[in-house]
Amino acid sequence: MEKVDITIIGAGVAGLAIAAQIARPELNIIILEKNAAHGGGISSRNSEVIHGGMYYPQGSLKAVLCVEGRGLLYDIAARNNIPHKKTGKLIVAINSPETEELERLQANAVNNDVHSTRMMTKREIAAMEPNIAAINALYSPQTGIISAHDLMNYYLATAAGKKAHIVYNTSVTGLEKQADGYLVVTNGSRGEKFEFSSGVVINCAGLQSDTIANMLGCRYLLHYCKGDYCGISGIKRGTVRHLIYPVPEKNHTGLGVHLTIDLNGRMKLGPDTEYIERAEDYRVAPDKANRFYQSAGKFLPFLKAENISPDMAGIRPKLQGPGDAFCDFVIKEEFPGFINLVGIESPGLTASPAIARMVEKFLF
Ligand SMILES: Cc1cc2nc3c(=O)[nH]c(=O)nc-3n(C[C@H](O)[C@H](O)[C@H](O)COP(=O)(O)OP(=O)(O)OC[C@H]3O[C@@H](n4cnc5c(N)ncnc54)[C@H](O)[C@@H]3O)c2cc1C
Numbered sequence: 001m002e003k004v005d006i007t008i009i010g011a012g013v014a015g016l017a018i019a020a021q022i023a024r025p026e027l028n029i030i031i032l033e034k035n036a037a038h039g040g041g042i043s044s045r046n047s048e049v050i051h052g053g054m055y056y057p058q059g060s061l062k063a064v065l066c067v068e069g070r071g072l073l074y075d076i077a078a079r080n081n082i083p084h085k086k087t088g089k090l091i092v093a094i095n096s097p098e099t100e101e102l103e104r105l106q107a108n109a110v111n112n113d114v115h116s117t118r119m120m121t122k123r124e125i126a127a128m129e130p131n132i133a134a135i136n137a138l139y140s141p142q143t144g145i146i147s148a149h150d151l152m153n154y155y156l157a158t159a160a161g162k163k164a165h166i167v168y169n170t171s172v173t174g175l176e177k178q179a180d181g182y183l184v185v186t187n188g189s190r191g192e193k194f195e196f197s198s199g200v201v202i203n204c205a206g207l208q209s210d211t212i213a214n215m216l217g218c219r220y221l222l223h224y225c226k227g228d229y230c231g232i233s234g235i236k237r238g239t240v241r242h243l244i245y246p247v248p249e250k251n252h253t254g255l256g257v258h259l260t261i262d263l264n265g266r267m268k269l270g271p272d273t274e275y276i277e278r279a280e281d282y283r284v285a286p287d288k289a290n291r292f293y294q295s296a297g298k299f300l301p302f303l304k305a306e307n308i309s310p311d312m313a314g315i316r317p318k319l320q321g322p323g324d325a326f327c328d329f330v331i332k333e334e335f336p337g338f339i340n341l342v343g344i345e346s347p348g349l350t351a352s353p354a355i356a357r358m359v360e361k362f363l364f
Contacts, residue, residue: 015204021356023162045314054109092134227271
């Protein structure tokens with residue numbers, strides 16, 4: 001039977017970042033992807049924001065890997081001409097209870113080693129962003145945006161340059177423990193079955209990562225939490241220059257429907273949070289436009305209902321079920337040579353280079 005050294009399941013930003021980090025010319029590493037192209041999962045349906053790291057509980061993997069990943073990501077992007085921009089971001093309060101929330105967030109930022117954020121007064125906000133409505137804001141100068149696809153292309157090219165191979169249209173359907181590694185069972189797009197042996201298996205299967213983990217008896221259950229986006233049109237370029245967020249939702253479910261500006265200057269609103277059945281349904285209900293208008297209009301008073309229209313959606317792979325407390329990323333060597341990445345929701349894109357370093361330490 002054919003044998004490889006390391007198998008990475010899933011060619012999203014996590015699997016590709018890991019491949020780029022751990023590939024060595026002397027190792028036989030393959031990345032298996034069920035789709036016909038890389039990056040078509042969660043990694044292509046998100047806000048493409050390089051997060052600052054102020055939201056997550058102190059010491060959590062989300063906090064630590066976000067802060068480390070942010071620094072690494074700006075460096076990688078600058079050195080490899082990956083389109084990105086350090087836009088900065090304002091989290092805005094529209095009443096005094098929200099100002100108290102921002103103060104808590106500012107304290108959490110310091111606990112997370114994010115020392116660049118600062119509270120702003122109404123007058124300072126008016127000077128920086130004259131078209132938004134807020135009584136206070138938390139300013140994060142380190143927040144930015146990046147082209148997720150260019151980043152993934154860079155990771156893949158780096159991995160391929162060190163002799164890692166990617167195999168498309170190949171779905172992992174079974175895993176079994178063997179004496180010296182794992183039996184990997186795959187199905188091709190025409191149903192053809194192929195089995196091989198792998199010394200190490202790294203599960204980066206995004207929305208299916210719990211299913212892959214369960215194949216070797218590791219019990220995880222992901223809840224699918226959809227995030228819809230709406231496009232904004234008819235607003236003059238430059239009306240807003242920073243990313244503008246409301247105070248986050250309770251219990252870390254989401255960051256609240258916010259305004260992002262992509263690298264082409266297009267503005268969009270979202271994502272909201274909606275737990276759904278386990279199906280990859282990316283349709284956006286028409287009434288979302290009005291709902292986003294009602295919520296974001298509170299701090300973006302220049303918006304009119306006709307400026308907003310349903311756009312795209314993404315699905316978060318959440319270990320946290322509805323009403324549950326915060327859940328961290330799971331990045332764990334469950335048994336020698338079997339590494340699970342489960343629940344890699346936001347800030348997974350930002351954290352990707354730090355996640356890759358963490359996984360490398362399990363191996364070498
Ligand atoms: C709405 C939304 C907004 C977000 N915004 C941000 C943000 O602004 N900033 C940020 O840092 N993070 C953000 N995130 C989080 C970030 O997008 C994810 O953490 C990251 O993309 C996860 O990457 P991944 O590689 O784990 O998953 P994926 O990109 O889904 O990759 C997993 C891959 O595994 C493949 N696969 C699955 N099962 C199998 C199988 N059996 N065999 C072979 N292949 C398989 C899939 O086809 C897929 O290509 C957001 C997420 C969402 C949903």
